[in-house]
Amino acid sequence: NAGVMQNPRHLVRRRGQEARLRCSPMKGHSHVYWYRQLPEEGLKFMVYLQKENIIDESGMPKERFSAEFPKEGPSILRIQQVVRGDSAAYFCASSREGEQYFGPGTRLTVT
Amino acid sequence: QKEVEQDPGPLSVPEGAIVSLNCTYSNSAFQYFMWYRQYSRKGPELLMYTYSSGNKEDGRFTAQVDKSSKYISLFIRDSQPSDSATYLCAMPVGGGANSKLTFGKGITLSVRP
Numbered sequence: 503n504a505g506v507m508q509n510p511r512h513l514v515r516r517r518g519q520e521a522r523l524r525c526s527p528m529k530g531h532s533h534v535y536w537y538r539q540l541p542e543e544g545l546k547f548m549v550y551l552q553k554e555n556i557i558d559e560s561g562m563p564k565e566r567f568s569a570e571f572p573k574e575g576p577s578i579l580r581i582q583q584v585v586r587g588d589s590a591a592y593f594c595a596s597s598r599e600g601e602q603y604f605g606p607g608t609r610l611t612v613t
Numbered sequence: 614q615k616e617v618e619q620d621p622g623p624l625s626v627p628e629g630a631i632v633s634l635n636c637t638y639s640n641s642a643f644q645y646f647m648w649y650r651q652y653s654r655k656g657p658e659l660l661m662y663t664y665s666s667g668n669k670e671d672g673r674f675t676a677q678v679d680k681s682s683k684y685i686s687l688f689i690r691d692s693q694p695s696d697s698a699t700y701l702c703a704m705p706v707g708g709g710a711n712s713k714l715t716f717g718k719g720i721t722l723s724v725r726p
Binding site: 506508533535537543544545546547550558560561593595597599600601602603604605606607609 | 645647649654655656657658659662701703705706710711712713714715716717718719
């Protein structure tokens with residue numbers, strides 16, 4: 503059973519560009535979570551989705567960030583007009599009921 | 614007061630030592646408790662998942678929850694160099710199993726051969 507898949511693993515964007523991060527949950531998992539890890543700050547929750555629904559987006563910045571989990575295909579975290587402060591590791595986790603399993607992450611670098 | 618506090622590190626022990634990692638939390642509504650291990654530049658790996666108070670053992674790892682003191686621990690017996698990683702405690706906010714997780718800052722463990 504494949505684990506949580508994330509791509510790309512590394513992404514470099516110039517300031518002002520858009521970043522799209524993709525997450526495919528484990529088979530049979532309908533809950534998807536996105537977290538961000540900044541150096542020295544630990545893992546912080548961003549958004550929780552189920553198929554076609556955003557359940558909790560209390561950790562998402564109000565501007566430039568959006569997330570979706572369509573009926574078909576992976577979950578997407580989209581960051582518009584990236585700034586240097588968006589440089590971080592972004593992790594996706596999925597669960598069936600309770601236990602959250604993490605993917606390998608996407609390391610975003612904004613130059 | 615932060616929701617989850619974790620002992621600051623780093624921690625260095627000799628191979629074979631018993632390691633004790635600890636977290637405290639402030640919200641008495643927390644019901645589920647998790648420990649993750651994260652190797653450098655990798656994703657967090659779920660080590661232990663427990664519900665309510667008590668102990669849970671899995672191989673060399675034991676998770677302990679004391680809800681009366683709002684204190685959780687992870688014990689590693691016969692520590693190995695391969696246990697060198699950052700360990701994070703986590704709890705679902707809101708009490709429900711499918712809630713967002715709040716994490717401790719993590720403690721970096723180094724096991725010396």
